[in-house]
Amino acid sequence: MSSSIETLVNREYAYGFVTDVETDTLPPGLSEAVVRLISGKKEEPAWLLEWRLRAYKRWLTMKEPHWPNVKYGPLDYQSQSYYSAPRSVKPLQSLDDVDPELLRTYEKLGIPLAEQKFLSGVAVDAIFDSVSVGTTMKEELKAHGIIFCSLGEAVREHPELVQKYLGSVVPHSDNFFAALNAAVFSDGSFVYVPKGVRCPMELSTYFRINSEGTGQFERTLIVADEGSYVSYLEGCTAPKRSTSQLHAAVVELVALKDATIKYSTVQNWYAGDKEGQGGIYNFVTKRGKCVGANSKISWTQVETGSAITWKYPSVILQGDNSTGEFYSVAVVNNRQQADTGTKMIHIGRNTKSNIVSKGISAGHGQNSYRGQVKVMPKAVGARNYTQCDSMLVGNECGAHTFPYIEVGNNTAQVEHEASTSKIGEDQIFYLKQRGLSAEQAVSMIVSGFCKEVFKELPMEFALEAQQLLGITLEGSVG
């Protein structure tokens, strides 16, 4: 590796601090009693407890999957705690009541929760370990009929909506980690956009894992009713710890007729140290369903953190003329491993999907793209375009591509393209002789490589993503 490429990857993880708050944490272990206890703490109705228990029983019969192209030691589901909440959080308080310690934490993370300071145009639901500590801009959203709150609150305030859609896209029995999530999910965000409403601001959830020895199991549910539009952002960080923590979330999106949901993630969980000690195991099930005709779901993700990332934001294209999109940048450095991609299931007529995946591997990182494009026999006129490019920085990393293309209808047009390359010495040389430093040169080439994805991100996030990418790759080049 050239000296110029090598100096680019070693900044410290800036979000690795721990907030010292008194917490109410369940002792480690998982049993039916724990599931009942979590449900009880959240004062849930009987149907939800029953759903959790069904999921738990199902989970007991399932085996942890090992087909992803990642390696990790055995997970002990009994040694971690499934519920941890800052003691100061009481349900339904106003933002003024939020523990100042927590507010300071979010400020440090660059997410000020106090309304007046807040970046106008974005509403935030802040999730700290297992609970939501506050949601901003609620009143203004209410004026439009938009519901944006924690899932726990939604269960109390809008049970009919939650009951109708919860588990409708990712059933409790979907897969091992989704079943675990359904059994013990603690909190998450809930969004409902009524008919014909265009959500006037970006909605956002900020996830923070703080406590040690806990897993985070949040569940997000977004429902866009007919003709509505919503753009949702998700960000996440965690303290630096030498033990690994499990994050098994579920995200369900439901787009009814003519609705559009845009879901963006900037994932920056703690990635573990250089030797691969600690870090978050990010095993997430994200899936959207284009239920109605002409609906659209678009996933954009920038994956820079986590020791292991294992997720496939998918779209079920059920309505005629519906569209699914997936834009992804996944960066692995040091000992990080990522097995990520998407699934596009074409069921309706004239459904379209577009996949752009950019993988960057540095250090000892292993990056896999795994994607499925499935055209069902009835999906007349389906169209898919897939592009997945990988970039390798250094000779100890790996880049892998596993696309599955299954076409059962001859009117479908499916294209898949993939390439793997490295940053050329000649490219760096060219930029250097134009007066850029090696580091700038590499970051320019990398951001050019990722441009197609970044342009899909909302503006504030695009900047953050750009910077994050620089941080993640720092020290891998030089």
Added chain:
Amino acid sequence: MIESYLKGFEQLASNGGSAAPDWARSLRLSAITRFEALGFPTTKNEDWHFTSVAPIAEREFDLLAPPAHRVTAAQLEPLTFGATDWHTLVFVNGRYDASLSSTKGLPDGVTLVPLTRAYEELPLLVEQYLGKVAAYEGQTFTALNTAFLDDGAVLHVGREVEVARPIHLLFVSDPSAGAGTSQPHNLIVLDRSAKATVIESYAGLGDGAYFTNVVTEVVVGDGATLTHLKLQRESAQAYHVGTVDVRQARDSHLVQFSFATGAALSRTNIYTELRGEGCGATLNGLYLGDGEQHIDHQTRIEHVEPNCYSREHYKGILDGSAHGVFNGKVFVHPAAQKTDGKQTNNTLLLSEKAQIDTKPQLEIFADDVKCTHGATVGRLDETSLFYMKSRGIDARTARELLTYAFAADVLETIEQVEVREALEAATLQRYTEH
């Protein structure tokens, strides 16, 4: 039905194959043990995800006996490309038939014999390579084949020898083949700087539901070049599993083409390992399916050493309710810097019920490489059809021409003139109404 194979194995061990040397018999024994342990793969096995071998696994196949009636040269004529001067070994029901074979005119330094004779003529060579190139530890069908190691072709081309004329290994199953199985096992070894063209043909003379399970082990020495064609034209009811496993040494070249059109269920595995610097591998193929056919190809190119290239282009045309599968793996090891790999799979679906599952895969552990892959699936391009119609070509002819052109694109890469022209003619005839 694993039991019927175990029974067949005992019979073979006690009579037919007993002439084999000790090492071959112990190889068979460990292979049958492995086969029994592995069992037939299910669709849960990632390598067989889209292909269920239940039709093979649930039937009982006896080892094929020599044909009841002699197969005549006239019966083979449609399969020999009109060539009279090729070096040909013919196997009927998996057994060597000397009367139909001809190896005259082979240059000095070349040995082309059936396996039974290779034990005597090339004892060291066969002992060195048989069962060593195509590992059977993880592969059910290779283990099964190795367990029944009894007949097949052995070719050895000595240093710097060039075999000008093609060598044709023709495996036919006669009309009496019924529900039997043949398990031919071939070995091709090219020494340093040798050059040869080998054509392996598999065909049925009747319409039996027989099962051919073949393994070909290939060693291409330093600077040697092997052109290898595998033509699968089995009967419509038949089952075919064929594995070609190649080891390439420094600066060697492999030009491989797989043509598959026969059999109710077929699986072709083409594997090559580029174990020296400066190697090249070209893997092309064409699969044509209709009716209820299931045609599966799996290829694996392992770039082990630096500065090698690989080119792969597979095309398929599927009609009726045919189901095509393509799984192409390109694996670049950490040391294989400067690898240049390119892989393409295009499938044309002619009917509504035809389907294709394609899985091009790249696994890359080296950074200074250039690797791409691409896959497309679709029907005939509307714009091309429109263009041709606007030039006065009627819709049917335009469709036929475009279908043929789609296939011809990859058939053109076959250097061997007789084979290329015959396959082009057959394809043209198949896709034009007459």
